[in-house]
Amino acid sequence: MPDTTEEIQSKVLDLTVEAFSTFAEDIETMFDTEVTAQQSDITEGTPDDLKDAYKKLAAVCSVTAEGAVNGEFHIIFDKDGVFTLPGTFVMQPEQVILQNRKSGKQEEAQEIGDALAEVGNLLVGAWDRIFREELEGHKHFVQSGTFIGNVWANTEESLRIKPDEELSILSFEMTVAPLPPFNCSVIYPKSVFEPVAEAPSEEAPPEAEAPAEETPAEETPAEETPAEEAPAEEAVPQAEVSAEEPKEAQDKGPVTEAISKMAESPAYLPGDFSDVSGILSGLKAKDVMRKQVSWATAEATVEDLVAKMQQDDTGYIMIGDGEKLQGIVSKSDVRGAMSPYLQSMFAKWRSSMDVATLQIKSKWVMSRPVRTVTPEASLQVIVQTMTEHGGRCTPVVDTAGKVVGTITVFDVFYALLNCSTASQSAGRAVEAPPLA
Amino acid sequence: MAKSLLVVDDSATMRKIITRTVRKAGLSVDDDIKEAGDGNEALTRLEEGNVDIILCDINMPGMGGLEFVKKVREDPTKASTKIIMISTESADELIDGVKADGADGYVTKPFTPETIQKELTPYM
Known part of the structure; x- marks a missing residue:
């Protein structure tokens, strides 16, 4: 089991790449479509460093880890990803997904919010398998929230991290064929890599899952409308x-x-x-x-x-x-x-x-x-x-x-x-x- | 004879995905696959009668899948109803625990029509 913060961080970042590939394979298996995930960048910084890549409308899946990785981390999807992954889950036609990627707003994204929660669920499942197999001391991951909207209006609410918090950011380019690629990043607050004292060994009974059952998927209300919402006449409804x-x-x-x-x-x-x-x-x-x-x-x-x-x-x-x-x-x-x-x-x-x-x-x-x-x-x-x-x-x-x-x-x-x-x-x- | 199915999941999207996958698996099931959003609603559906196989999620608000299995198994009139759990959770201790509580099978997400077919065929 890795002992130091650096060892844990290094191992977790390696496993993240593997877990993301597994997540892509899982979607491929369930929906019979080609899905790829390629690591595009690895950086250290603060939430501000994500602003360019994730403007206005984005989605955040929050995951709480227990064990060798301890605490909450997040996976953020850009607007294209917000519509592509859930759209694939609910079998939206390709042209609807493309249209939403182009002009979809918070309202359209909220409509498929339930599917986005399922994206997070599948993601957590894939990661859990990889980390259980390859990271000694890992206990489990629990999906702890889903946010859709303007992440930057209040990062403490959307990303649940302080504006100056130090982060490790691992970015990926995902593709769900035949649609164009989209971007997503895994955001680890550095605190999750800090070694924790070994808890007394006890076998987790099935009831231990109860907190996850009580955690509402839709943590964030629909009112989280992007601050820079286009004026009514500019907001071209899909119908028109x-x-x-x-x-x-x-x-x-x-x-x-x-x-x-x-x-x-x-x-x-x-x-x-x-x-x-x-x-x-x-x-x-x-x-x-x-x-x-x-x-x-x-x-x-x-x-x-x-x-x-x-x-x-x-x-x-x-x-x-x-x-x-x-x-x-x-x-x-x-x-x-x-x-x-x-x-x-x-x-x-x-x-x-x-x-x-x-x-x-x-x-x-x-x-x-x-x-x-x-x-x-x-x-x-x-x-x-x-x-x-x-x-x-x-x-x-x-x-x-x-x-x-x-x-x-x-x-x-x-x-x-x-x-x-x-x-x-x-x-x-x-x-x-x-x-x- | 076609079997009657009940799909229990708090996500409408996942209920639809499961229903679609069951149909693709080519199993002999009723056209009308029943649905419930949590354990409590599922118990109501069961009281309405005529459910042979339940496909049930574990993590749900309200009554979750683990409590639901226990409730169903407490009722001797439902002894012949088969319960297959479906979840992203793949920990052996969880799978063993829920089977010990009375679940007949366990499917880990992601699943395919073949996975579902393999798990349900013994009960068809």
């Missing part, structure tokens, strides 16, 4: 960003374009439809909408959505609580989220990651914000809404904000067809089709 992305449900596409041209010029319609303008302005949303609306919650999985679409025989699902609309998911959105290897013809090449795409949540694939129309809106307004804002399905919402129906481009076509057929039948004699 995703609305700008090319998504099938939002694209104008040839069908919507065709309707648009009809709205602009009745002459575009094949045949003699002299009263198309009248139809477009005379028919209202309430006349053509489908009253049966399919709903799912934002937490519903792609698997749930597929089942719901089949059950209700619909191509669009409203996301929300049954009245208030949060977003909309089309069949194409669902198809885009699912791995193509789920098709039966690819079954023999299918991996667990492909099956896992069925667990993607609707809130990650839905389109938002959703453009809606009122029941009194004319067909002309509906067509204009679809054309200007994209989307092939428009929810109809009453004055109380409740969704009372939906209209798709096909409903518009059907209404036009019905009206023109009725008008033709009423105005002219029905002619027999020409003989071939």
